[in-house]
Amino acid sequence: MGIVTNDWDFDPRKNSTTKGVSLEVPVVKLLIMGLPASGKTTFVRHVFEGKDFEEIRDYVPTFGVSIGLYEYAGSQGVKVSTFDCGGQTSFIDTYFTDQWVPTLFGNVSLLLYMVDSSSERDLEGATKLFRKYYENLRRNSSDAEVFILASKWDKHTLTDEDLAEVFKDMKVYYVSVLDKSARKVAREIIDIYLEKKRKEEK
Ligand SMILES: Nc1nc2c(ncn2[C@@H]2O[C@H](COP(=O)(O)OP(=O)(O)OP(=O)(O)O)[C@@H](O)[C@H]2O)c(=O)[nH]1
Ligand SMILES: [Mg+2]
Numbered sequence: 001m002g003i004v005t006n007d008w009d010f011d012p013r014k015n016s017t018t019k020g021v022s023l024e025v026p027v028v029k030l031l032i033m034g035l036p037a038s039g040k041t042t043f044v045r046h047v048f049e050g051k052d053f054e055e056i057r058d059y060v061p062t063f064g065v066s067i068g069l070y071e072y073a074g075s076q077g078v079k080v081s082t083f084d085c086g087g088q089t090s091f092i093d094t095y096f097t098d099q100w101v102p103t104l105f106g107n108v109s110l111l112l113y114m115v116d117s118s119s120e121r122d123l124e125g126a127t128k129l130f131r132k133y134y135e136n137l138r139r140n141s142s143d144a145e146v147f148i149l150a151s152k153w154d155k156h157t158l159t160d161e162d163l164a165e166v167f168k169d170m171k172v173y174y175v176s177v178l179d180k181s182a183r184k185v186a187r188e189i190i191d192i193y194l195e196k197k198r199k200e201e202k
Helices: 040-046 087-095 101-105 121-141 160-167 180-202
Strands: 025-032 065-072 079-083 110-116 145-151 173-174
Touching: 025 040, 025 121, 025 180, 040 065, 040 079, 040 110, 040 145, 040 180, 079 087, 079 180, 087 121, 101 121, 110 121, 110 180, 121 145, 121 160, 145 160, 145 180, 160 173, 173 180
Parallel strands: 025 079, 025 110, 110 145, 145 173
Antiparallel strands: 065 079
16 A cells, blocks of 8 residues: 555645745755644644644544645745654554655655653653654654654643653654744744754855
């Protein structure tokens, strides 16, 4: 089985959510992964499509990988492509096939790994899955930046200590789509990446 996607025959000129994005302009590729219902799609729609929580609060599992291309308002002139990977087990298995590894894990600028901070029960599973994704990422995009996003921080039961203990050297950010934190963190993370690129080019 291949990956079934919302819009897998990805041609940004046709499928872009923003019109007129030039393919020549380099884009920041965000790979967004995590367990089912950890908040990935909500984050993408809130940050990049400008939706408020009330408009998008119903849980609709992502079928395969949902790809978007956005002109990012937070940093002028920057294009962001989002690869929002559905967390259901049936999809996850396909992400590691030879057919899809390069498409998903290649050329990644930033991996955002979502961990539901309102669910203590899932932490072990989330950590295991993270390791698997991380290994594939490092093999295919050795210099990608990696961030753990502790989602649903408005109702967190996990503490920052819990997360620091399992994600040790990783950078952990706390986000909620009910306040300004998700957009603020997205901007901070993208700026970190852009700054790194600027330094490399000098
Ligand atoms: N309270 C609260 N709920 C949130 C937040 N972010 C997401 N949710 C809820 O979490 C549920 C799952 O959200 P999704 O974003 O669809 O989850 P997902 O990670 O894309 O799930 P899959 O596509 O199945 O992998 C929805 O009911 C959202 O309303 C948040 O910051 N705070
Ligand atoms: Mg989703």
